[in-house]
Amino acid sequence: MTAFNRITLTLGLGFLYAPILVLVVYSFNDSRLVTVWGGFSTRWYGVLLSDGPLLASALVSLKVAALSATIAAMLGTLAALALDRHGRFAGRGAFTGLLYAPMVMPEVITGLSLLLLFVGIDMERGIPTIVIAHATFGTGFVAVIVGARLKGLDRSIEEAAADLGASPLRVFFTVTLPLLAPSLAAGFLLAFTLSLDDLVIASFVSGPGATTLPMRLYSQVRLGVNPEINAASTLLIASVSVVVLGASWLSVRKNGTTAAQ
Amino acid sequence: MQAPSPLTAAPLLRIDGVTKTFGAHRAVDAVSLDLAAGEFLCLLGPSGCGKSTLLRMLAGFETPDAGAITLHGQDLIGLPPHQRPVNMMFQSYALFPHMSVAKNLAYGLQGLGLDRSRITERVQSLLRLVKLEGFEDRRPDKLSGGQRQRVALARALAREPRLLLLDEPLGALDRTLREETQGELRAIQRRLGTSFMVVTHDPEEAMALADRIVVMDRGRIVQAGPARELYERPASRFVAGLLGDVNLIAGTLEPGEGESRSVCTAFGPLRAVPSPAVASAASETSVVVALRPERLRLGDGDTILTGTLVDVAFLGDRVRRQIRLADGTVLRASTALPGDPGDLGIGQPVSLGFAPEAGWILPA
Structure with a gap:
């Protein structure tokens, strides 16, 4: 690596991660004032753990993320299978477009349109509506990841299973699904973190008693940043990092087994 | 053109006027062929001659546009692949990468109503047949190419099919291993008495393996007979050139x-x-x-x-x-x-x- 490359890499990484690093460092700040360093302390993590409303929001977020990622994983896999296996069915192009639209649509528009829909069908806003909203864009991501794996899958493996007497259902559950499992897990984890992160869409479609963690943090920041928020954000970053690293590890391992074939 | 089957009067497999088109391309064109019980037959031809499509129609992965396929008098065309009493060994071997060798071999035995000990017994005898004792817990990606080929063969034989279809079974092996495996394949076929139908583009392989070679070109059978007859008395310049210099x-x-x-x-x-x-x-x-x-x-x-x-x-x-x-x-x-x-x-x-x-x- 040349000196120039080293410098640009450092600058690039710094640009991306310096703010996050500052936040993490200041979450261990002993001072009440966010911008003044008062020595190392973990006391804000203690405060955080006794902050009932914040913990309740974290629980809401986890629930929403788990449920919406599960729904997205199932729907996304079915969508990927339909696109990969059913040739050129009527409306295939439109289906592909609609599947990927929530991924590229501005969140404000997705949120607003879902809100109008829920109001229109007179559905009470709460955890279920956030789950539905998050599942809509999660489905697209799962479909992309699982679809890529399906494309690389040797169809003769499934044919061999059928040839050995397995019914289509048995082929799916004993061969197709296990082979898709790594990409399915990666898709699930991605949908999970995207749901955990989302502020905009959740703000539109949530109702009383369904405040997610990003919504709680955002409303607290409007009243003034305190070190407790830094601590909460640090924990959020840590959990998202773990999940994302897990997802990429799964997809690397998936590629490893493909190469061995 | 069709030579009468040498072993029995009633053929095991009868292919009658089978045709398959993909779009405007006629992949298999009115092919008729009989296969006797216990016969080792090679479908030989250049790539795109329709031999693999014919094999896939026998296994049930393609449906013919016209014609009939019967095995022991039973019509096969209406049956989905998992209900056909034939098995296939795939060119890519198509081993289940997430299962051990033993689980690969046992896959076809589940659903036959055998109890666990019978399945284990059968898996062991299959491993002996292909000389892979001790490899039951290996994953396919931890096997050599030759070992994978043998697992694929054993797996395809697990259900004791009357007819085994083999798509380029030795295509992925290197030259020395191929010659050795040809002998093993013939020995296994003789021992089990199963009919083998092999698709290959390699004339030397066809001559080394088969009782009878069926040469295909552009979807049609151009000549069928024992290797020596095809080599010395080819029906056309195409067959003469295909079988050797x-x-x-x-x-x-x-x-x-x-x-x-x-x-x-x-x-x-x-x-x-x-x-x-x-x-x-x-x-x-x-x-x-x-x-x-x-x-x-x-x-x-x-x-x-x-x-x-x-x-x-x-x-x-x-x-x-x-x-x-x-x-x-x-x-x-x-x-x-x-x-x-x-x-x-x-x-x-x-x-x-x-x-x-x-x-x-x-x-x-």
Whole structure:
């Protein structure tokens, strides 16, 4: 690596991660004032753990993320299978477009349109509506990841299973699904973190008693940043990092087994 | 065209007028073929000749547009792949990468109503059959190519099919392993008495394996018969060239009929055996005389052709020479090493002879 490359890499990484690093460092700040360093302390993590409303929001977020990622994983896999296996069915192009639209649509528009829909069908806003909203864009991501794996899958493996007497259902559950499992897990984890992160869409479609963690943090920041928020954000970053690293590890391992074939 | 099956009168498998088109492309064109119980048959042809499509129709992965396929009198076409009493070994082996060798072998045995100990027993006997004892817990990605090939074969045999379909079973192996495996494949087939239908594009492999070779070209069967018949008495230039190296000398038929006919060529009249297609053809019909390189004799007493030696290649067990005739035609002559004249230099004049029964007259 040349000196120039080293410098640009450092600058690039710094640009991306310096703010996050500052936040993490200041979450261990002993001072009440966010911008003044008062020595190392973990006391804000203690405060955080006794902050009932914040913990309740974290629980809401986890629930929403788990449920919406599960729904997205199932729907996304079915969508990927339909696109990969059913040739050129009527409306295939439109289906592909609609599947990927929530991924590229501005969140404000997705949120607003879902809100109008829920109001229109007179559905009470709460955890279920956030789950539905998050599942809509999660489905697209799962479909992309699982679809890529399906494309690389040797169809003769499934044919061999059928040839050995397995019914289509048995082929799916004993061969197709296990082979898709790594990409399915990666898709699930991605949908999970995207749901955990989302502020905009959740703000539109949530109702009383369904405040997610990003919504709680955002409303607290409007009243003034305190070190407790830094601590909460640090924990959020840590959990998202773990999940994302897990997802990429799964997809690397998936590629490893493909190469061995 | 179809030779009667040599072993029994009632065939195990009957393919009758099967046709399959993909768009405008006729992949398999009105193919009829019988297979006897216990027969080892090779479908041979260049890629795209329809042999793999035919195999996939037998396994149930493609549906014919027309025709009938029956196994022991039972119609197969209406049955989905998992209900057909035939099994297939795939070119890519298609082993289940997430299962151990033992689980791969047991996969086809589940759903047959066998209890656990019977399945374990059967898996063990399959492992013995393909000499892979001790490998039951390995994953396919921890096996060598040859071992994977044997697992694929054992897995396809697990359900004791009457008919086993093999798609290029040795295509992924290197040369030495391939020759060794050919012998093993034949031994296993003889021992089990299962009918094998192998698809291959390699004529040497087809000749080494099969009781009967069926040559396909552009979706049709062009000739079927034992290897020797196809090699020595091919029905067309295509079959002659597919089965091995061949010299072709163009000419026209002279009047006559019978066991051998005379062909008028640039080098004078040549006597050779006519193929059925030209046996009673009129004189002046354009034909070629097909001569296998090993049938040409060098410096023989009864000289038929003369030319100049242009190249000598030593191939270990034989020597191959290229001889240019007066009009520029280059013939290849191959001599077994014991008895090779050996002392011919490039540029020297050479005389060539062949027995009349060695030449084979084919339509041009």
